[in-house]
Amino acid sequence: MNDLLPRLERWNEEDKYQEIIDAIEALPEGELNFTLISALARAYNNLAIDVMPPEDRPLYQRALDLLLPLEDQLEAAVKEDPDAAHTWNFRVAYAYYYLNQESLALPYFEKALKGRPGDEDTLEFIDRCQQGLTLPLNVRPFRARTQEAWTAFLAGEGELRALMDQEDREAVGRELVDLCSELLAPAFSNPAFELGHNGEKYELILVPEGDRTRLFQLAYFQKHAPRELLDRWNILVGRTRARGFGLRMNGQDITEADVQVWAEKTPDSGVGLRMYCEKLAPLWREDQNQVYNIIYILLDQSLGELAAMRYVDYLDILKAPADGPSMTLDKLADYVAAEVDPEGWPQANDPELAGQRYTAYEGKPSEQEDWPLRADVYVGVTCCVPLLNGYFQQDDRCMDRLHRDGVVPGFFYYPLDGVERKEILDLRDQLEQAITARCGEGIVTFTGGATGTSLGYLDFIAWDLRTLLDAAVEVFAGAPVAWAAFHSFRFNVTGISLKQEEEE
Known part of the structure; x- marks a missing residue:
């Protein structure tokens, strides 16, 4: 030694x-x-x-x-x-x-x-x-990672299919998961997926695991799947509906029909749920987390995973049946389709549309002299609430996960001096359209915006930040604002200037 x-x-x-x-x-x-x-x-x-x-x-x-x-x-x-x-x-x-x-x-x-x-x-x-x-420009952008991952998947999918064709799938299960994880690794630091076959095609199911920010990422990845792959594969985002689905636990089957649901409509075409399952009552006394996991699995199978993410605003599990009219879980999809969102339900499990459910919000502008960014906001709209929550709560976990994959959520901000109140939204829309046109396909997804007493905000998820910022610099140069800047959805960092105010 x-x-x-x-x-x-x-x-x-x-x-x-x-x-x-x-x-x-x-x-x-x-x-x-x-x-x-x-x-x-x-x-x-x-x-x-x-x-x-x-x-x-x-x-x-x-x-x-x-x-x-x-x-x-x-x-x-x-x-x-x-x-x-x-x-x-x-x-x-x-x-x-x-x-x-x-x-x-x-x-x-x-x-x-x-x-x-x-x-x-x-x-x-x-x-x-x-x-x-x-300014996370040194991380390889998700746009490039997506291309690399699909190239790797094309090269290795034959071996993947051969493993999936094995009669004893359990014997090759670990090898199957490891190989698919390796093929997806260029794009995802921690991929979540399921593999299957629907009788006609092999299926790669990319699972958002209830994470709305991951949903945007997976929808982008799915959209860029190579056409030649789609002859043999369905590339899906989220678990699809499976009527009659059930789980077997402790010698008994638990199906959607065993779960009672008390539902109420919430704002923005959502639904709040209270649920009770007599068969799970003994387990509830021992392991409440496991009961929640079982209920969520049944809910995903009943509505479809993306529809559940889109519509369910809260879910409570009850110790005993509640008062009032209820339905069984297998009837919940019909309720949502008829009572909650008749127009949107047919596309409820479309990943792009599922990410476009906008939520309006209001805020009380700060009265402090030296207020932090976005503290002046009095009204806004977003289709990705977790990004705003993480920002204001100074919780970077969501940002950290996306950052590892080269995805950068952020926002542009600019002064509203001289902008008429009735023109504020038009200006934001014009900026979004101009930046999108300048960037081209696959660079950015805009997720909403906000209006403050001093500043305007335009929110986005960047798939290639450098290309986006280059385009934004050009657009803001000709925009009717004195200055503009970029800020990531991390509270404790500084902004990056894109346009400086001209000195008189």
Whole structure:
């Protein structure tokens, strides 16, 4: 052991990272300590630098898997080696950074700097993180990732179909999931999908998992599927309706007909649901989360996953039946079609239309002198409420997930000085149309906008941010506004100027 650490340092200086990995991983588990495991993680981080994305991701993830369990030992390690406070935090941050998770990397880099004040490398990475969160142009855009993923899927779908044709699907299930995940990896850091066959074609079902922001992403990906693939495959977004669907639990079948529903209409053609299932009452007392999972599965099969996302504004599970008229879950689709949204129901499971349910909102403008962006808003509209919620709650989880895939939700903002009140909406529409025309196909999806006492806001999801911003600069240059800027849907970053006010 005494001569191993110097050898590891020498190999690291000579860029012999695989030798480091082989030497440490050959040791008995009982001989591995904080220092060796941390050195092993460093080797994986360094080895990944020479690997092209997305093949580098497992190496950075391996480094994190080694480092994060060591956190409980960090305090003791620092007592033996004070510099461990820097090295451990830096290595964690480094892995997160190259996994395109700057928001997770930044606090670890800041802790690393405390462990080694003034360290130039750490300061540089902190600056990179802040720049990347403010203006994420260094992440490969989802538009390009989509093209790469479909190219990979075309090349590998024959092998995928061969596995799906196996009589014993369970025997190849893991291999099937791994292969499909690999084919989708260029576009998605964490793909969620199901595979099937409808008797005529193979089916790839991209699952939004109740995430409205993911729905926009999946609809975009589906729309750009190669035509030659569609002769053999249906590319679907969301689980489709399956009448008569049931689950078997604890020796009994649970179907839609076993679930009672009390429904009420909500604003914007939505529905609120209270549900009760006698067969699930014993499980409710033991595991409420599992009951919710079962109910959501049945609901998705009853309405279709996208329709459930589109229409269901709230869902409560009851301990006992409620008063008043009810229906069984298998009748809910008829209720929505007849009473809630007769015009929209036929397209309820169309992914593009499901993402176009707009919600109007009002706000009370801030009376503070130095108010944050969007605090002046008094009225707005959006088809992606989670982005607004995350922004105002300073919750970046949704943004982090999209960021890893090269998707950038954000907004343009500009002053309304000199714009007549009746012309505010027209101006926003004109900006949207002009930017869309300048960008071309597949660059941006606009999701709404807002009007403030001082500023106007135009919201979007960018599939190729650089191309979008280039187009926006040209459009705003000729627009009747004094200045304009871009801001991502992260609360704690700054805006980026697109047009500066002319000096008199």
